[in-house]
Amino acid sequence: MADRNYIFRVLAHASFDKMKGAIDAVHEKTGKNKLLIFLDMVQCTLRYGAGYYDYQVFAFYNLTPKQRSTYVTRLVSKKLNEFLNDPKYSSIFENKDEFYTTFHDYLGRGFIELEKASKAEVEEFVKSREWLFGKLKDKECGIGCERIHVPDYPDFDSLYRYFKEKGFCTIEDLIIQHPALQKLYSNAVNSMRIITILDNWGKPHVVYIVQKMGLNGSIVDNNCLFARVDPETGKIAYPAHSGDTTKGIIYYEHPETHVPLVGYEIPYVKEAVKMCLKASLVVPQVRYIGWDVAVTEKGPVIIEGNTFNAHDFWQLPPHTPDGIGMLPVIKKLVPDFKCHYKG
Numbered sequence: 001m002a003d004r005n006y007i008f009r010v011l012a013h014a015s016f017d018k019m020k021g022a023i024d025a026v027h028e029k030t031g032k033n034k035l036l037i038f039l040d041m042v043q044c045t046l047r048y049g050a051g052y053y054d055y056q057v058f059a060f061y062n063l064t065p066k067q068r069s070t071y072v073t074r075l076v077s078k079k080l081n082e083f084l085n086d087p088k089y090s091s092i093f094e095n096k097d098e099f100y101t102t103f104h105d106y107l108g109r110g111f112i113e114l115e116k117a118s119k120a121e122v123e124e125f126v127k128s129r130e131w132l133f134g135k136l137k138d139k140e141c142g143i144g145c146e147r148i149h150v151p152d153y154p155d156f157d158s159l160y161r162y163f164k165e166k167g168f169c170t171i172e173d174l175i176i177q178h179p180a181l182q183k184l185y186s187n188a189v190n191s192m193r194i195i196t197i198l199d200n201w202g203k204p205h206v207v208y209i210v211q212k213m214g215l216n217g218s219i220v221d222n223n224c225l226f227a228r229v230d231p232e233t234g235k236i237a238y239p240a241h242s243g244d245t246t247k248g249i250i251y252y253e254h255p256e257t258h259v260p261l262v263g264y265e266i267p268y269v270k271e272a273v274k275m276c277l278k279a280s281l282v283v284p285q286v287r288y289i290g291w292d293v294a295v296t297e298k299g300p301v302i303i304e305g306n307t308f309n310a311h312d313f314w315q316l317p318p319h320t321p322d323g324i325g326m327l328p329v330i331k332k333l334v335p336d337f338k339c340h341y342k343g
Contacts, residue, residue: 018052018053019038019052022041022055022056022246023038023041023052025056025246026056030062037061040055040061041055044060044073045075047065047068048068048073049074049076049079049339050068050071050073050075051074053246054071054074057245057246058312058315058316062323063323070324070327071327072325072327072330074311076311076339077309077311079339080288080330080337080339081288081307081309083337084198084286084287084288084334085286085287086285086286088285089283089285090286092286093304093305094307096136096169096170097113097169097170099305100113102282103279106279107172107301108175108298108302109173109175109301110125110173111170111171111173112125112171113169113170114164114169119160122171123160126150126159126171127156130149131147131149131150131173132147132150132171132172132173133145133147133148133172133174133175134146134148134166134170134171135169135170135171136166136167136168144166145220146166147174147219148162148171175189175296177189177190177295177296178268178296180265180266180267181266181267181294181295183257184213184254184257184264185215185224185257186257187214188219188220188221188224189220189221189294189303190211190212190214190221190294191212191221191292191294192266192269192291192295193208193209193212193226193291193293194206194209194272194273194290194291194293195209195288195289195290195291195314196279196280196288196289197288197330197333197334198280198281199333199334200333200336202281204278204281205277205333206276206277207326207330207333208228209229209231209269210226210227210313210314211226211228212224212225212226212243212292213226213240215243215254215256216256222243223243224243225240225242225249225254226240226241227239227261227319231269231273233265234266234267234269235263235264235265235266236261236264236266237262237319238262239251239262239318240252241313241316241318245312245313245316248317250318266295267295268299268300271299271300272300275293275300276293276302279305286307289305289307290305290309290310291304291305291306292304292305314326327339
């Protein structure tokens with residue numbers, strides 16, 4: 001009953017303009033009657049926990065009931081997060097200062113926490129560095145991140161004042177990515193999202209890897225483009241997809257650097273997998289984590305860990321040619337995860 005109540009609250013507060021946009025997009029792509037699309041969307045919400053966004057980006061309009069039932073939809077993702085992640089420990093991942101302290105050994109770079117450090121300590125940290133990277137405390141998706149060129153400031157006082165005005169919580173070294181990642185896109189650190197789950201017996205598993213890539217001058221790789229990576233070979237397994245998943249744009253090469261993507265080998269993938277499996281045991285109360293991992297010439301380093309994993313980019317049509325989502329994989333690892341949505 002609680003799930004049904006939540007579904008009806010979601011429907012009640014849905015953006016009907018956005019829903020109409022999704023219906024129009026599906027109609028344009030398929031030619032199907034708009035009323036029938038709407039009714040099918042509502043049925044998918046009630047039956048599979050899929051909103052109109054899921055319906056559009058997962059191409060539910062092309063899938064059978066059996067296929068639809070395999071997807072980690074918006075509401076299934078919410079339930080999975082609540083089931084696997086103890087909220088009392090979530091702040092470790094949501095607060096950058098806490099995360100950096102807890103996962104210090106996995107970062108591979110110097111950093112300083114501005115809320116804890118004295119002005120003299122910050123000055124000592126800054127004086128030997130030409131470039132820094134600033135991050136805001138509780139933001140995500142790269143919001144507020146900034147690359148800082150220290151010589152641009154006439155003195156430390158003006159630089160320190162800028163830190164405070166911007167509200168940075170953490171100042172850290174720039175990550176110098178591996179030449180193979182630099183070749184893909186040079187203006188941002190192109191990170192992998194590696195998703196781990198601790199199974200019912202406490203054993204960690206990597207369930208999915210995507211390689212993210214920057215685009216259009218962005219200094220971060222969020223919401224640009226991404227492609228699935230084979231954890232065994234370290235190669236990009238399928239064409240990349242647009243970061244705005246509603247656009248459904250497919251890239252066989254990076255649109256700016258023109259590097260062919262399918263088969264492109266990402267270095268140190270096995271080492272990155274091993275690192276994330278180990279890191280996932282540090283806070284075992286949080287069992288479902290999306291790690292952002294950069295690769296340097298010396299190996300992988302962790303950028304951050306996310307307790308709310310975007311449920312879309314690991315189940316999109318270009319990366320799921322059989323039309324099967326990730327729910328069967330998750331149920332094998334967590335058989336006591338109960339979800340009433342069935343095909």
